[in-house]
Amino acid sequence: MNKTPEPGENRSLNFIETIIEEDLKNNTYGGRVHTRFPPEPNGYLHIGHAKSICLNFGLAEKYRGLCNLRFDDTNPEAEDVEYVDSIKEDVQWLGFQWHKELYASDYFEQLYDWAEMFIREGKAYVDDQPADVISQQRKSPTEPGVESPFRDRSIEENLDLFRRMRKGEFAEGEKVLRAKIDMRSPNMHMRDPIMYRILHKEHHRTGNQWCLYPMYDWAHGQSDFLEGITHSICTLEFEVHRPLYDWFLDQITTDTYRPKQREMARLNLNYTIMSKRKLLKLVKEGYVKGWDDPRMPTISGFRRRGYTPESIRTFSERIGVAKRENVIDTAFLEHCLREDLNKRARRVMGVINPVKITITNFPEGQTEWLDAVNNPEDPEAGTRKVPFSGTLYIEQDDFMEEPHNKFYRLSPGREVRLRYAYFITCREVLKDDQGNITEILCTYDPETRGGDSPDGRKVKATLHWVSAEHALKTEVRLYDRLFRNENPDDVSEGEDFTVHLNTDSLQIKEAFTEPSVQGAKPLTHYQFERLGYFNVDPDSTPEKMVFNRTVTLKDDWAKIASKS
């Protein structure tokens, strides 16, 4: 069997691992495995990048290899240090450490030297034509391209022109350097691809040192080569670039060592979008509050939302790696999240839609501090004290005046348990003039302190609650999916993905929580019992805690309720 034992999980190899193990067996790279994660610093990383990060760094870990973080910064127009910083933070947050932090711009000089070599060998030429003419000459995929009239310039003239391009003697767009390959190639990328364009732009690292910038195809494979990369993993759309990737490498070296490009399908998630351009639009046009808005599929968004790096890594591992297009169900990501949070999140009680309960037979003015378990999944987490008194809040949903048969929470005459506290029985319901419930009067059984009845009496429901007098007023931000449509790109003529935006994706509420959460640090995870996982938002102040609802608990009752 094609299996490799792994800690925790035992799964078969994905196609890239199969290739690597084959290379290891054949000693293709002297036993080396060296990958790289090559983001362009022109935006924030999203969950799709997380898949690539986990793959590249994960492969290096698994095969005791190395993984570089390499910024693909060949286009100064959109790139910025702000993005470099956020990318580094995100990679580290996911729990990975790069072997080296590198930049394609580190290789500008070497790339330039090779380009001159190309010219001297008659493999590259300076083209004076404007972009639209070059584009037209390339023709369409179904017909051969036309050669540029500048294609056969002399080596001397090319060299002179290219050097003057570097010196800044020409305006943007005036000249480009092209590789001389084959204008009739059925592969568009081989039709004399552009290697350099003139850009009089300041670069975030090289400043004004250059006005000549290499194109992706010219920079990427060469960077891989210079770094000793063995397996260069990218997404499917680069498949047609591979012949060019290999061609460039063939020109610069006769070594047997070659980095090899492999393509995998990118991650798609339903009910969300993954395009950087579209995410930018959401930010720029104010549909969300920023790149790290908890509704965004960015890594920083997930972090702020309360996702754990472990859950994202587990997710990335389990979705697998293949070449076919795929759309992963967001429910699967949420499953990985809940699985992780269930083990680590401390439980607390908080009430979001309160209704007042008065315990009529509870001693007036008295407070009792009851023991509550912090995490039933983790005995090490210990216990805490929770204040109980005669005036409480419970969730409106936990009371029904005329319950139907499946509802077994509080209702008139019925006894339920208050978690870690007492059994209470509903005696009377008070209403205002409009008939809205204003207060529920209950009695409690002092014998059931802690939540168990000495006579073995059973109740069907256990409710969470909070003591009114002791409750902390907090803000909770309830998030829902950003898009109503499973595929936000599924739009009719003239529309764009924003038509599917869920206008109700954020609901801000005031909630009452038990006092123990006061002062918790931003990003601390909690489970609000029976409601969901929440985490502390950085917007929290000493006066007002702010919580993000990361994800609800699985809720079978909600299914039953929605059916009836």
Add this chain to the structure above:
RNA sequence: UGCCCGAUGGUGUAACUGGCAACACGUCUGACUCUGGAUCAGAAGAGUCUAGGUUCGAGUCCUAGUCGGGCAACCA
């Protein structure tokens, strides 16, 4: 009309050199429970894009199609 990929339950991913299609999510039952959570047990759901062929035997090999995606930025 060219070139390059891909196609397995609703969704993902598996199935060593051909040997009864498996796992996970989701869905549905039930058990248990001081969270209608967690946990546990079980069920339904594909005969592997189509048609031929090779073979005792094909998801795996061959042929021809079909469908889907990508490729014509001085973006990556």
